[in-house]
Amino acid sequence: MRALVTGSASGIGLAVAHRLNADSNARTGRGAQLTLVDIAPEKLEEAAGGLRKEGAEVIAIVSDMTDPAAPAKVVARSVQEFGGLDVLISNAGAIAQATLLDLTLEQYERTFQLNTRATWLLAKAAHPHLKVSRGCIVATASVAAHHPIPTLGVYSPSKAALLMLARQMAADWGPDGIRVNTVSPGSTLTGISGADPASFDPALMEPGGAPDRNPLGFFSRPDDQAAAIVFLASPEARFITGADINVDGGVQTQLMVKSGHPRKN
Numbered sequence: 001m002r003a004l005v006t007g008s009a010s011g012i013g014l015a016v017a018h019r020l021n022a023d024s025n026a027r028t029g030r031g032a033q034l035t036l037v038d039i040a041p042e043k044l045e046e047a048a049g050g051l052r053k054e055g056a057e058v059i060a061i062v063s064d065m066t067d068p069a070a071p072a073k074v075v076a077r078s079v080q081e082f083g084g085l086d087v088l089i090s091n092a093g094a095i096a097q098a099t100l101l102d103l104t105l106e107q108y109e110r111t112f113q114l115n116t117r118a119t120w121l122l123a124k125a126a127h128p129h130l131k132v133s134r135g136c137i138v139a140t141a142s143v144a145a146h147h148p149i150p151t152l153g154v155y156s157p158s159k160a161a162l163l164m165l166a167r168q169m170a171a172d173w174g175p176d177g178i179r180v181n182t183v184s185p186g187s188t189l190t191g192i193s194g195a196d197p198a199s200f201d202p203a204l205m206e207p208g209g210a211p212d213r214n215p216l217g218f219f220s221r222p223d224d225q226a227a228a229i230v231f232l233a234s235p236e237a238r239f240i241t242g243a244d245i246n247v248d249g250g251v252q253t254q255l256m257v258k259s260g261h262p263r264k265n
């Protein structure tokens with residue numbers, strides 16, 4: 001199985017790469033052929049080394065997915081190395097810590113370039129290869145695609161656009177045998193907010209560890225998200241396209257609680 005994963009030096013993308021490799025081993029007795037793409041060179045090399053130790057064939061490409069020329073280049077390099085592509089995981093994403101009033105034009109553009117446009121450009125470049133392999137695309141969206149997050153002015157709009165982009169591709173490319181889906185993570189302990197993941201208390205990721213966050217009462221691990229992403233990329237999901245899986249501990253069930261229900265009178 002030949003897969004390209006962006007944002008795979010850490011967090012959810014790295015967990016996806018490990019799961020894809022384990023899945024390939026279980027199905028075929030052979031590790032995955034992985035193209036890891038990330039903007040962070042040192043973390044990327046470390047990630048590649050770990051996966052090679054687990055039997056994956058890996059190429060690691062340092063690339064900035066906000067550069068409009070970059071997506072086509074990484075897809076071409078991956079196809080050149082492995083002779084085709086079965087799975088594209090467009091996962092690289094970032095937040096701009098600013099309200100709509102404080103946000104700069106540069107932050108707005110960069111957020112859409114990475115969180116939205118890169119998936120289109122990657123998918124466009126991958127389309128001919130995925131058509132041959134009857135492959136699939138999974139993009140990492142967010143709970144924020146469904147609900148505004150106070151203070152993160154442009155993150156939700158960029159992820160909401162990503163959801164519709166994926167559905168549009170699913171409609172357009174289904175006849176080509178290409179499935180396109182998204183996963184919408186809830187609070188997942190990664191370095192996306194600038195914190196060091198090594199500093200997180202593991203108890204936060206166990207039931208009861210964060211009772212106020214969501215009905216299940218804990219934060220997601222990156223691997224909880226990877227499990228859903230890799231399922232959507234697997235043959236078991238052969239009839240699923242244009243779908244979004246919320247992997248959020250049930251946080252989106254809380255609207256009526258916020259509006260005052262249950263009422264005591």
Ligand SMILES: NC(=O)c1ccc[n+]([C@@H]2O[C@H](COP(=O)([O-])OP(=O)(O)OC[C@H]3O[C@@H](n4cnc5c(N)ncnc54)[C@H](O)[C@@H]3O)[C@@H](O)[C@H]2O)c1
Pocket residue numbers: 006007008009010011012013037038039040063064065066091092093094114140141142143144184185186187188189190191192193222
């Ligand atoms: N952590 C959460 O709570 C959460 C919730 C919802 C959605 N998400 C989404 O999950 C995805 C993965 O994020 P994560 O939480 O694993 O964070 P993370 O910071 O651990 O991983 C993101 C990776 O993307 C890379 N990256 C950032 N900018 C890039 C660029 N311009 N080009 C290429 N690579 C770039 C980073 O170096 C990093 O390795 C993102 O799309 C994010 O929006 C995360």
